[in-house]
Amino acid sequence: xxxxxxxxxxxxxxxxxxxxxxxxxxxxxxxxxxxxxxxxxxxxxxxxxxxxxxxxxxxxxxxxxxxxxxxxxxxxxxxxxxxxxxxxxxxxxxxxxxxxxxxxxxxxxxxxxxxxxxxxxxxxxxxxxxxxxxxxxxxxxxxxxxxxxxxxxxxxxxxxxxxxxxxxxxxxxxxxxxxxxxxxxxxxxxxxxxxxxxxxxxxxxxxxxxxxxxxxxxxxxxxxxxxxxxxxxxxxxxxxxxxxxxxxxxxxxxxxxxxxxxxxxxxxxxxxxxxxxxxxxxxxxxxxxxxxxxxxxxxxxxxxxxxxxxxxxxxxxxxxxxxxxxxxxxxxxxxxxxxxxxxxxxxxxxxxxxxxxxxxxxxxxxxxxxxxxxxxxxxxxxxxxxxxxxxxxxxxxxxxxxxxxxxxxxxxxxxxxxxxxxxxxxxxxxxxxxxxxxxxxxxxxxxxxxxxxxxxxxxxxxxxxxxxxxxxxxxxxxxxxxxxxxxxxxxxxxxxxxxxxxxxxxxxxxxxxxxxxxxxxxxxxxxxxxxxxxxxxxxxxx
Amino acid sequence: xxxxxxxxxxxxxxxxxxxxxxxxxxxxxxxxxxxxxxxxxxxxxxxxxxxxxxxxxxxxxxxxxxxxxxxxxxxxxxxxxxxxxxxxxxxxxxxxxxxxxxxxxxxxxxxxxxxxxxxxxxxxxxxxxxxxxxxxxxxxxxxxxxxxxxxxxxxxxxxxxxxxxxxxxxxxxxxxxxxxxxxxxxxxxxxxxxxxxxxxxxx
Numbered sequence: 008x009x010x011x012x013x014x015x016x017x018x019x020x021x022x023x024x025x026x027x028x029x030x031x032x033x034x035x036x037x038x039x040x041x042x043x044x045x046x047x048x049x050x051x052x053x054x055x056x057x058x059x060x061x062x063x064x065x066x067x068x069x070x071x072x073x074x075x076x077x078x079x080x081x082x083x084x085x086x087x088x089x090x091x092x093x094x095x096x097x098x099x100x101x102x103x104x105x106x107x108x109x110x111x112x113x114x115x116x117x118x119x120x121x122x123x124x125x126x127x128x129x130x131x132x133x134x135x136x137x138x139x140x141x142x143x144x145x146x147x148x149x150x151x152x153x154x155x156x157x158x159x160x161x162x163x164x165x166x167x168x169x170x171x172x173x174x175x176x177x178x179x180x181x182x183x184x185x186x187x188x189x190x191x192x193x194x195x196x197x198x199x200x201x202x203x204x205x206x207x208x209x210x211x212x213x214x215x216x217x218x219x220x221x222x223x224x225x226x227x228x229x230x231x232x233x234x235x236x237x238x239x240x241x242x243x244x245x246x247x248x249x250x251x252x253x254x255x256x257x258x259x260x261x262x263x264x265x266x267x268x269x270x271x272x273x274x275x276x277x278x279x280x281x282x283x284x285x286x287x288x289x290x291x292x293x294x295x296x297x298x299x300x301x302x303x304x305x306x307x308x309x310x311x312x313x314x315x316x317x318x319x320x321x322x323x324x325x326x327x328x329x330x331x332x333x334x335x336x337x338x339x340x341x342x343x344x345x346x347x348x349x350x351x352x353x354x355x356x357x358x359x360x361x362x363x364x365x366x367x368x369x370x371x372x373x374x375x376x377x378x379x380x381x382x383x384x385x386x387x388x389x390x391x392x393x394x395x396x397x398x399x400x401x402x403x404x405x406x407x408x409x410x411x412x413x414x415x416x417x418x419x420x421x422x423x424x425x426x427x428x429x430x431x432x433x434x435x436x437x438x439x440x441x442x443x444x445x446x447x448x449x450x451x452x453x454x455x456x457x458x459x460x461x462x463x464x465x466x467x468x469x470x471x472x473x474x475x476x477x478x479x480x481x482x483x484x485x486x487x488x489x490x491x492x493x494x495x496x497x498x499x500x501x502x503x504x505x506x507x508x509x510x511x512x513x514x515x516x517x518x519x520x521x522x523x524x525x526x527x528x529x530x531x532x533x534x535x536x537x538x539x540x541x542x543x544x545x546x547x548x549x
Numbered sequence: 550x551x552x553x554x555x556x557x558x559x560x561x562x563x564x565x566x567x568x569x570x571x572x573x574x575x576x577x578x579x580x581x582x583x584x585x586x587x588x589x590x591x592x593x594x595x596x597x598x599x600x601x602x603x604x605x606x607x608x609x610x611x612x613x614x615x616x617x618x619x620x621x622x623x624x625x626x627x628x629x630x631x632x633x634x635x636x637x638x639x640x641x642x643x644x645x646x647x648x649x650x651x652x653x654x655x656x657x658x659x660x661x662x663x664x665x666x667x668x669x670x671x672x673x674x675x676x677x678x679x680x681x682x683x684x685x686x687x688x689x690x691x692x693x694x695x696x697x698x699x700x701x702x703x704x705x706x707x708x709x710x711x712x713x714x715x716x717x718x719x720x721x722x723x724x725x726x727x728x729x730x731x732x733x734x735x736x737x738x739x740x741x742x743x744x745x746x747x748x749x750x751x752x
Binding site for chain 2: 023153287311
């Protein structure tokens with residue numbers, strides 16, 4: 008293969024060869040990377056470009072010092088001068104691509120401890136993987152499990168209730184160990200989990216006995232829990248810490264936000280099977296070493312192994328429009344080179360110029376948002392544990408708190424910060440940016456004491472060991488609001504933004520749907536598509 | 550990645566670096582399969598290979614990562630370098646530009662990798678003496694100055710191919726330095742099976 012112009016370390020934009028592909032993907036966020044992998048696995052020729060010198064786009068993990076440039080509008084993507092509309096020789100013209108503003112209300116305080124570049128920040132935080140969820144399956148299917156290592160969220164979950172943090176009794180072991188539960192309550196909990204487990208087992212075997220009745224499955228989950236005589240605190244554990252409901256189930260104003268027993272049980276089933284999935288994982292959740300930015304890299308590598316061509320530091324500036332057919336037929340790179348393709352896949356930071364946009368992209372009625380927070384402390388929320396989840400149920404922080412606030416604390420054992428430091432991520436879905444941020448700030452106040460405060464109130468009851476834990480001191484924090492956009496399919500496909508959830512299930516579902524819309528006849532990352540390794544003796548392959 | 554003492558097998562991730570066409574994949578194929586293909590296509594289809602090598606009473610199990618073409622436009626991911634115990638930077642002795650770029654890859658490796666990585670410089674296509682552009686002395690001097698060890702190899706004739714891997718294995722075993730103490734767990738393909746922790750290991 009001729010490679011005169013190839014090879015790395017370009018000061019100028021390289022010339023891409025060939026100049027025509029089945030698919031061009033711009034941006035290396037998780038959905039784009041998975042789509043690149045799926046397209047390459049389906050035998051499509053793929054060009055995958057990213058304007059940044061690193062992988063991950065809106066799903067990356069960035070060194071903390073570069074976070075501000077990511078969050079402040081305008082500076083995220085160096086916009087080259089609009090390509091002059093010199094219509095190209097052919098019958099197509101270039102339509103300039105704009106970026107949308109995705110982050111707002113950015114507020115930081117405190118000083119980043121040195122060495123500041125040893126802190127790596129997830130743009131998707133707080134986020135984890137269930138041991139038994141689709142993300143793990145995709146990693147296994149694509150061989151990505153060879154590239155990314157994980158650690159358990161070994162501290163389990165805590166629920167904020169009546170002004171204190173309580174351990175979440177999410178398994179038989181946890182119930183047994185929990186000193187805050189009365190014996191009668193333990194019995195109730197054991198029998199509730201047993202009920203769920205026998206329902207799952209019966210469903211698996213298609214048997215009627217042991218199953219929860221259809222009638223009950225259609226009930227709101229909150230009603231079902233009352234029927235099981237679970238008291239409010241335990242109901243809250245089930246609803247918000249295990250079934251992961253976000254909105255107030257006691258006052259749900261729309262059935263959209265109301266969890267049915269069917270869905271509640273399904274979530275609990277996933278949780279329980281996650282606990283059992285890997286023998287030496289502790290708990291239901293795992294976190295990728297070095298941060299979530301590793302995941303897109305794993306799928307990009309898979310795509311590369313399947314033949315996709317990778318070019319970082321290569322912005323796209325315009326879409327190529329076929330004037331007659333009113334159809335996009337390619338893209339113009341920052342180098343000025345035009346690349347033709349059948350299918351364009353863009354990361355959600357692009358505004359797709361209207362022309363063929365499906366009408367359901369009406370962002371008019373208050374777009375969904377998520378308020379996020381990032382905190383640095385030098386001690387753990389849960390003594391002796393490096394990683395832990397915390398959930399603040401709706402209304403637990405203030406009356407106007409419409410949705411649960413979720414927190415994930417990490418430590419240096421996942422290589423995202425220096426030893427002795429902790430990072431906590433917070434998020435809550437919101438429609439009003441101000442209220443969303445207010446809830447995040449309240450949760451920060453509850454969990455941490457401000458630096459320089461005299462700590463007179465600086466403790467928070469953690470009832471697990473009946474010890475009053477000193478609140479960790481907040482060293483640095485950043486709170487901001489992020490837009491959430493949905494994926495849209497079409498000749499120019501737009502990928503979904505990182506959503507408000509703790510896991511990737513919705514993002515993966517919509518990514519799969521985008522692929523199915525685009526290539527209805529192709530299988531999405533077939534099970535046996537993992538690269539075969541030339542290795543005979545062992546455990547590592549397949 | 551780390552090894553226990555005793556009758557040990559030491560797992561070591563080894564990455565290949567170098568320009569398109571320098572012969573990275575050919576070196577690996579020669580080492581792992583004993584094969585050589587004259588007009589090897591650009592790398593498609595292999596994510597990594599593994600091969601064990603015995604050194605005295607110890608064994609090194611290499612996990613060899615090829616670039617999958619991501620080096621072509623200088624787009625290798627940090628993931629590629631992570632936890633690499635060893636690296637072979639490959640150039641083509643009949644192509645001066647590939648040597649110049651090999652030096653850039655060494656810099657890149659020093660920036661991205663960890664300090665304990667054993668780095669080998671391979672002047673490949675040593676069979677092409679008639680069109681040689683890079684002199685042995687030049688490469689040797691460069692290697693010495695940068696703490697690499699150097700060999701000229703030929704994937705075609707198999708010259709020095711096993712030797713370079715053997716030398717890496719020896720150096721890995723000598724420098725038993727504590728490696729990546731933070732290894733996490735690797736997800737197992739088979740559900741309900743024990744997750745292999747990278748730090749505890751087969752023996």
